[in-house]
Amino acid sequence: MNKFKPTYLILGGTGQDGKLLTFKLICRGFNVVQLNRNIYENKKKFLPKKFTNDKFLEDNLKVINFDFEKNSLKKIIKVLDKYEPDFIVNFASTSSISESIREPLNCIKSGFDTHNIILEALRVLDSNITYLYAGSIEMFDPNNKNCNLLSPIKPSNPYSLMKALSFLTTQQYREIYSINVMTAVFSNHESFLRTERFVTGKIFRTALRAVNGEEVTLELASRSVKKDWGLACEYMDVIYEMLNQKKSQDRIIATGNNITLEEFTKIVFEYLNIDYRKYIKFTDKLLRPNDLFFREINKEELRHKIYCNITKNPKDVIKKLTDEWIEYGQI
Secondary structure, X not given: OOXXXXXXXXXXXXXXXXXXXXXXXXXXXOEEEEEEOOOOOOHHHHOOOOOOOHHHHHHXXXXXXXXXXXXXXXXXXXXXXXXXXXXXXXXXXOOOHHHHHXXXXXXXXXXXXXXXXXXXXXXXXXXXXXXXXXXXXHHXXXXXXXXXXXOOXXXXXXXXXXXXXXXXXXXXXXXXXXXXXXXXXXXXXXXXXXXXXXXXXXXXXXXXXXXXXXXXXXXXXXXXXXXXXXXXXXHHHHHHHHHOOOOOOOEEEOOOOOXXXXXXXXXXXXXXXXXXXXXXXXXXXXXXXXXXXXXXXXXXXXXXXXXXOOOOOHHHHHHHHHHHHHHHOOO
């Protein structure tokens, strides 16, 4: 690793966001150290499939097996002392609401404990490392049509509770101990890396299989589910800008536009010149208690220049996603 280049420490590097941010940072020539519970011999497992430059992998990426549930504050301090990161990004947590509902204690404890260990390490070291936590708009009061960073916090499931606790703790550590910590409060953001555990992964795989002539059908929850869907690759660029701003500051990352699940699905299939009604069935029997909750972001939150390259029109977002899936997706 190049000791003259900034080093980024990423927690949760095996997920969508961890892979995309790692890819972008390595392309910029930076060092990346990933702390993951699971590691593979092949480093390419930690990057999008399109990334194949082995020299970059050897020179710029270090992957470490590290389980926060089994390691103490002292051990994470040793890691920080050894690799001397300039920045830390934490994506490590339960990644879906349904998973958090099945295992609420594990969701809250693992996500919140990991975050607290990092904050406490920075406090103990009196460190100038810049730390970003990946939060979620799910922490806000449901059915709020005017969300901003001062909106009421009202978690509606274990996932959003864990995100809310972490968001508030980050603010406390920043204000009390004057350390460089912040939260990126994400709306839904997607890419070709989504697995079939996620609704967009299901939709795109079904659409591409239909284009290939396969006999496929997919059942989805109520057509009225509304979300603010954005492009994960663009949101990672905002993360980079947040880390390199002069002052640590929380920000919401979103498009500011909500559309229904049916609208999302229709745009995907129409872009591929097929009729979604032949392949998609909407049924309320798949609805979860929180599925019809929505949060709409106040567009004033998104006027800063840091958002200037985000695609905000829903049709454009979905068309770009479809192109990603056509070129890189594994169906």
